[in-house]
Structure formats: C-alpha cells, structure tokens
Amino acid sequence: xxxxxxxxxxxxxxxxxxxxxxxxxxxxxxxxxxxxxxxxxxxxxxxxxxxxxxxxxxxxxxxxxxxxxxxxxxxxxxxxxxxxxxxxxxxxxxxxxxxxxxxxxxxxxxxxxxxxxxxxxxxxxxxxxxxxxxxxxxxxxxxxxxxxxxxxxxxxxxx
Numbered sequence: 819x820x821x822x823x824x825x826x827x828x829x830x831x832x833x834x835x836x837x838x839x840x841x842x843x844x845x846x847x848x849x850x851x852x853x854x855x856x857x858x859x860x861x862x863x864x865x866x867x868x869x870x871x872x873x874x875x876x877x878x879x880x881x882x883x884x885x886x887x888x889x890x891x892x893x894x895x896x897x898x899x900x901x902x903x904x905x906x907x908x909x910x911x912x913x914x915x916x917x918x919x920x921x922x923x924x925x926x927x928x929x930x931x932x933x934x935x936x937x938x939x940x941x942x943x944x945x946x947x948x949x950x951x952x953x954x955x956x957x958x959x960x961x962x963x964x965x966x967x968x969x970x971x972x973x974x975x976x977x
Contacts, residue, residue, distance in 0.1 A: 822855070826847065826861060834865065840868070840876055841876065851887075854883055889925055889928055890973070891931075891950055893949050895909055895935065899941075901941070901944040908959045909945050909959055912959035917966075921933065922934075938953070940955060944956075945958075947965070
C-alpha cells in the first residue's frame with residue numbers, strides 16, 4: 819500500500835458509517851493532498867455505500883473542490899466587482915494566453931495554476947492578482963509577462 823493509499827484509508831476509517839459525511843470526507847482529502855485524486859473517488863463511494871457518480875457529482879458541483887493539483891506558483895485573479903470593472907477579465911485572459919492554460923488548470927510542468935476568485939479584499943488596488951502569496955495591485959494585461967518573470971526564473975532553477 820502506497821503512502822497516499824494509506825493516508826486515504828485513515829481518512830475513510832475516521833468517517834466510517836457517516837452516511838452524510840461525503841462533503842467532510844472530500845474536504846479532508848483535499849486538505850491532505852491539496853486536491854481530490856481521481857483514484858480516491860471510488861474508494862469514498864465504496865466507504866459510504868453510494869455510487870461513484872454521486873461522489874463525482876458533489877466534487878464537480880462545488881467550486882471549492884479541485885480535481886487537479888495546484889501548481890507550485892498558484893495564481894489567483896480577483897473577479898469581484900471592483901476588479902471586474904477595472905479590467906480583471908483582461909488580466910485573466912492575458913494570464914491564460916501567457917501560461918497556455920485555462921482557469922482551473924495546472925500547466926503540464928506543474929509550475930503554474932490559475933484560479934478565478936470572487937474577492938481578494940483589495941478593492942482599492944483593483945484589478946488584483948496574487949501569485950503565490952504576493953499581491954500584484956493595479957494589474958493590467960501589459961504587466962502580466964513582467965509579473966511572471968521571477969516565477970519562471972525560479973522554475974527554471976528548480977528544473
């Protein structure tokens with residue numbers, strides 16, 4: 819049994835018999851692994867005595883669940899009202915083009931992932947993007963390439 823399978827078994831054992839425990843189980847699995855591994859879904863279903871399609875339905879319905887691991891450089895683009903009106907959509911589209919991924923995806927090399935969020939709480943600095951934990955205020959599509967430079971250099975050094 820791999821370490822991942824063992825961790826999953828411990829989570830499922832803690833929730834054994836909790837017929838209404840699907841969401842708490844999925845949340846705990848995501849906390850443990852950073853996402854919901856596809857191989858975990860049938861095991862969760864079996865543990866709860868439900869169909870795998872029910873597990874997938876919940877996991878794909880709620881946007882808090884991720885089905886792919888986050889990239890080492892996770893990027894969030896605020897699409898709250900202030901950021902949206904100030905050009906957040908253009909920033910998001912520029913990041914998609916520059917990284918060659920769509921919202922919710924992780925680059926094939928695992929270096930970048932892109933997420934659209936409802937609000938970061940920096941409305942006076944709109945539009946805002948966050949790369950790792952660094953806030954990029956007053957972003958524009960023209961600033962995207964420059965903002966990515968240090969993260970691309972860091973990624974090259976890791977390879």
